[in-house]
Amino acid sequence: MTEAPLYPRRWPFPPRRGSGTAILFLLPLFGLVVSLIIYPFYRAIWLSLTDKLVGYPERFVGLKNYLYLLHDDTFREVVRNSLIFTIASVTLKILTGLAMALVLNGILRWRNLFRGLFLLPWITSTVIIALTWRWMFDSFPGRGFFNSILMDAGLLSRPLAFMASPEGAMLAVIVANWWRGFPFFGVSYLAAMQAIPVDLYEAAAVDGASPWRRFWHVTLPGLKHVVIVTVLLSFIWTINDFNIIYVMTRGGPGTATQVFATYSYEVAFNQLRWGRGVTISIFLVPVFIVGIVLISRYLLRERD
Amino acid sequence: MKGHEGSSTMGQVAVALAGIGRGKTLTLVGLVIFLLVILVPFWWIANMSFKSYAQIQFATSIYVPNPFTWENYTGLWADTRFPLWFRNSLITALVVTATTIVIATLGGYAVARLQFPGRESVASLILILYLVPPALLFIPLYRVLAELGTTNHLTSLFLSYPTFTVPFCTWLLIGFFKALPKELEEAALIDGANRMKAFAKVLLPLATPGIVASAIFAFTLSWNEFLYALVFIQDETSITVPVGLNLLIYGDVFHWGELMAASVITTLPVVALYMFIHRWMVEGLVAGSVKG
Numbered sequence: 001m002t003e004a005p006l007y008p009r010r011w012p013f014p015p016r017r018g019s020g021t022a023i024l025f026l027l028p029l030f031g032l033v034v035s036l037i038i039y040p041f042y043r044a045i046w047l048s049l050t051d052k053l054v055g056y057p058e059r060f061v062g063l064k065n066y067l068y069l070l071h072d073d074t075f076r077e078v079v080r081n082s083l084i085f086t087i088a089s090v091t092l093k094i095l096t097g098l099a100m101a102l103v104l105n106g107i108l109r110w111r112n113l114f115r116g117l118f119l120l121p122w123i124t125s126t127v128i129i130a131l132t133w134r135w136m137f138d139s140f141p142g143r144g145f146f147n148s149i150l151m152d153a154g155l156l157s158r159p160l161a162f163m164a165s166p167e168g169a170m171l172a173v174i175v176a177n178w179w180r181g182f183p184f185f186g187v188s189y190l191a192a193m194q195a196i197p198v199d200l201y202e203a204a205a206v207d208g209a210s211p212w213r214r215f216w217h218v219t220l221p222g223l224k225h226v227v228i229v230t231v232l233l234s235f236i237w238t239i240n241d242f243n244i245i246y247v248m249t250r251g252g253p254g255t256a257t258q259v260f261a262t263y264s265y266e267v268a269f270n271q272l273r274w275g276r277g278v279t280i281s282i283f284l285v286p287v288f289i290v291g292i293v294l295i296s297r298y299l300l301r302e303r304d
Numbered sequence: 305m306k307g308h309e310g311s312s313t314m315g316q317v318a319v320a321l322a323g324i325g326r327g328k329t330l331t332l333v334g335l336v337i338f339l340l341v342i343l344v345p346f347w348w349i350a351n352m353s354f355k356s357y358a359q360i361q362f363a364t365s366i367y368v369p370n371p372f373t374w375e376n377y378t379g380l381w382a383d384t385r386f387p388l389w390f391r392n393s394l395i396t397a398l399v400v401t402a403t404t405i406v407i408a409t410l411g412g413y414a415v416a417r418l419q420f421p422g423r424e425s426v427a428s429l430i431l432i433l434y435l436v437p438p439a440l441l442f443i444p445l446y447r448v449l450a451e452l453g454t455t456n457h458l459t460s461l462f463l464s465y466p467t468f469t470v471p472f473c474t475w476l477l478i479g480f481f482k483a484l485p486k487e488l489e490e491a492a493l494i495d496g497a498n499r500m501k502a503f504a505k506v507l508l509p510l511a512t513p514g515i516v517a518s519a520i521f522a523f524t525l526s527w528n529e530f531l532y533a534l535v536f537i538q539d540e541t542s543i544t545v546p547v548g549l550n551l552l553i554y555g556d557v558f559h560w561g562e563l564m565a566a567s568v569i570t571t572l573p574v575v576a577l578y579m580f581i582h583r584w585m586v587e588g589l590v591a592g593s594v595k596g
Contacts, residue, residue, distance in 0.1 A: 022423075029411035029474065041441065103338060237437060281440050
């Protein structure tokens with residue numbers, strides 16, 4: 001497309017006014033994209049075909065890293081953990097997001113104030129969120145939040161070390177991820193809900209539809225599109241999550257919460273096996289591509 | 305159910321309850337639950353930041369700080385490298401925001417307003433880049449930045465952060481520029497202004513709210529970023545706040561009080577900025593990035 005203005009005659013249509021300006025304006029963007037996204041991506045693919053160890057030159061090994069990982073028990077656990085973490089978080093976010101949107105849609109005064117308050121987790125640093133939730137679940141120092149509440153309610157006699165058990169740690173990282181993510185879902189669903197024409201509800205009410213049926217037949221179909229987009233976006237980001245898990249558990253205890261990004265970091269920067277480390281993230285590329293194809297379908301079609 | 309011919313305000317209100325509203329009570333109960341869920345972790349942070357080391361360690365006065373102390377805040381400033389980390393974060397966020405805004409404003413305008421072959425592909429490319437997770441790129445990006453000799457220095461962040469701020473802000477600004485009336489620009493062109501002049505004199509001033517909002521997003525994203533900062537910089541004097549916070553617990557002593565004080569100080573600037581754009585942010589973000 002950048003060739004068009006250079007060879008105007010070859011282009012079937014005369015270039016419209018603005019082509020030159022467009023290229024000039026897009027130049028910095030393309031420079032950035034090519035040098036710092038596309039080129040590193042190409043390097044990632046190349047690196048995954050080598051046995052690069054820090055301090056040694058890289059040697060081409062073909063698909064050895066991929067085959068190794070496919071037979072690696074830890075990697076299988078990583079895949080399983082990532083799926084549990086992602087599916088549980090995204091499901092919780094959809095349900096909570098819907099509830100949040102219904103609540104906000106139901107209140108008439110100070111809706112903007114509450115909406116702003118509810119979005120606070122979404123603008124707070126993930127590291128701070130992860131540290132806070134980690135402490136709220138943990139029993140040290142002091143007693144943590146959940147232990148304090150349970151002990152004061154007489155349900156526990158001694159603090160429990162939630163984060164020390166595999167299930168507890170997984171639960172904790174899911175909760176932290178959910179808490180950070182659901183406000184975005186809620187606000188998106190609220191906007192979509194408010195775009196549903198009031199006539200539809202009125203017509204349903206005239207037909208004698210119960211509130212539940214109105215939700216099922218009017219509200220939910222109106223939200224279908226935005227639900228799909230939020231799920232796809234969140235799936236891509238959650239399955240690639242690094243911050244929450246790294247800060248809360250470092251992938252532990254053992255490998256109980258090790259996911260793609262944290263395992264990739266562990267292999268590349270602690271075991272210093274860069275080739276293998278980068279291969280771990282490349283396993284997610286197909287997921288990413290499928291997600292992108294689906295999202296583009298929804299986002300770009302609506303755009304014009 | 306009310307007949308729709310008598311659709312008074314009351315009727316409107318009833319239908320506005322999204323179909324499921326079993327009345328006000330359910331909504332109010334929901335509101336209280338959500339407020340608790342959202343605010344409890346923030347209260348935990350603020351609460352703990354005002355307690356002494358002993359109060360935290362021995363779990364005295366758990367729910368409210370009693371006695372109340374500022375010692376974590378003063379200690380954070382005097383005994384840790386937090387001021388340095390804060391400065392590093394601030395410099396990084398400002399440099400990245402400035403770079404991002406220049407690149408994204410030009411790019412966003414070109415895609416939204418100029419006619420050129422391949423315009424749709426560029427729009428798709430920006431969307432795809434906006435979705436690329438940093439976890440996919442951190443290892444090769446580290447190599448590239450190391451070859452450029454920028455690792456262990458804030459320059460590595462100046463270079464790497466725009467890889468996620470630029471696609472995001474460009475995407476937002478495309479939506480924003482598209483929403484501005486075409487006639488104004490066309491009038492300027494007819495009056496003999498060239499593209500550059502029409503852009504600088506007519507569109508840019510109109511787009512200021514969108515640009516400010518994008519700048520705030522870019523600032524927040526840089527301010528909160530963790531993975532690249534962790535990987536690219538090891539030198540303790542060059543790290544940013546999110547990485548530094550982790551050092552406060554993984555040292556020999558658990559500095560939870562200081563950590564919570566640092567969290568308060570780090571979160572406040574972002575909240576302040578966000579108050580400023582909240583209204584636009586909600587409408588723009590949802591409409592611009594989710595609904596399309």
